[in-house]
Amino acid sequence: MLKRLLGLLIALNSAALTWSAEIPSLSADIDAIFADYDAPDVPGCAIGVIQNGAYIHAKGYGSANLEHGIPISGNSVFRIGSVSKQFTATAVAILADRGVLSLDADIHQYLPDLKEYNAKVTIRQMIHHLSGMGDYEMTGAYEIAPGKAFRFGNEDYWTIDEFYQRARNQPLAAAPMQRFEYSNIAYFLLSQVVERVSGITLREFASKELFGPLNMTATFFNDNVNGVVPHRADGYTPTNTGSFEILMTNLDWVGDGGVYTTLNDFIKWDQALKTGNIPGGMALRDLLLEPHPLTKKTMTSYLLDEGAGYGFGIEVGQFRGIPAHVHTGSWVGFRALYTRFPENDISAIAFCNRDDLLQEGDKRRELLDLVASELLHHR
Numbered sequence: 001m002l003k004r005l006l007g008l009l010i011a012l013n014s015a016a017l018t019w020s021a022e023i024p025s026l027s028a029d030i031d032a033i034f035a036d037y038d039a040p041d042v043p044g045c046a047i048g049v050i051q052n053g054a055y056i057h058a059k060g061y062g063s064a065n066l067e068h069g070i071p072i073s074g075n076s077v078f079r080i081g082s083v084s085k086q087f088t089a090t091a092v093a094i095l096a097d098r099g100v101l102s103l104d105a106d107i108h109q110y111l112p113d114l115k116e117y118n119a120k121v122t123i124r125q126m127i128h129h130l131s132g133m134g135d136y137e138m139t140g141a142y143e144i145a146p147g148k149a150f151r152f153g154n155e156d157y158w159t160i161d162e163f164y165q166r167a168r169n170q171p172l173a174a175a176p177m178q179r180f181e182y183s184n185i186a187y188f189l190l191s192q193v194v195e196r197v198s199g200i201t202l203r204e205f206a207s208k209e210l211f212g213p214l215n216m217t218a219t220f221f222n223d224n225v226n227g228v229v230p231h232r233a234d235g236y237t238p239t240n241t242g243s244f245e246i247l248m249t250n251l252d253w254v255g256d257g258g259v260y261t262t263l264n265d266f267i268k269w270d271q272a273l274k275t276g277n278i279p280g281g282m283a284l285r286d287l288l289l290e291p292h293p294l295t296k297k298t299m300t301s302y303l304l305d306e307g308a309g310y311g312f313g314i315e316v317g318q319f320r321g322i323p324a325h326v327h328t329g330s331w332v333g334f335r336a337l338y339t340r341f342p343e344n345d346i347s348a349i350a351f352c353n354r355d356d357l358l359q360e361g362d363k364r365r366e367l368l369d370l371v372a373s374e375l376l377h378h379r
Contacts, residue, residue, distance in 0.1 A: 045352035064233035078351035080336040081329025084259035085313030126186035128292040134173025180299035184256035191255025235333020247333035
């Protein structure tokens, strides 16, 4: 009991990660889910469960770097894929709150060199995936030659400007405001809007306005993949022989993804969403969590129940009947999950450096099922 109390006090008085197991049954069951990852010769995951502002489970499984046998810890830096979108959307919302950007303005007002769409496409539509821009694969923006698609990672790369020249010339995949159409292109273009309006890159803006004030010292949009990142976890993919190969991106553009972060840092963002401790306060926080009505009718969520909608880079709905905010991320050798259960003050986080989580059932779903069973339905 004394050990449990000490662990809780440390968690409550420190923003750093507490490596403790305040609910033994929960931790044991999470250990079972990730048992195959809990070895020094395989990549794995950093798993965190937050309750009432503190980690009640936080543990690394597997290695952040197989070459040097470095274990995953709370300081391991992961690329979190599309979980990054909430930070891009927040940056746009901050600029709108300050009156220097209009969410309902046509995108051409800020990026006049974009292809003419013959329809008004607004910033708000892009945030909610209602712009009709479609995803990379749908538009051919990744083609390096007719019929030859670009491969993510381990090949030649484009600069941000080179990719912008491709993205700005892509036609719409559908007319705006017809249906939810997930669009990485839209979120990449939003990064360019932030840069044009603020005069600094999305990386610089987010660090100045979000990550810096929240003391998220290891979190940033990585728009230079050749930069040195202390404690970075490498991404991996399994081979046919049972070993692993490195699978890392060589692409610098951000907005659709690109955030690097840690468990130690991410609890600070989780608590900022709870308290509204962001520029614009609770009003802006509430805007982030307000799904567009059309998305509730036309979006199908991978994790949430029917009727979920899309806010500012965050899916909003219910998981097994429990109000939840969720987003997943997948990029090269990384997989990520962030879920909040706001009415229960519980969150679940999974940052993984392997791309095979979906091969035998998604362990992210298993984690949420476990949290819902042990912490929510049986509180």
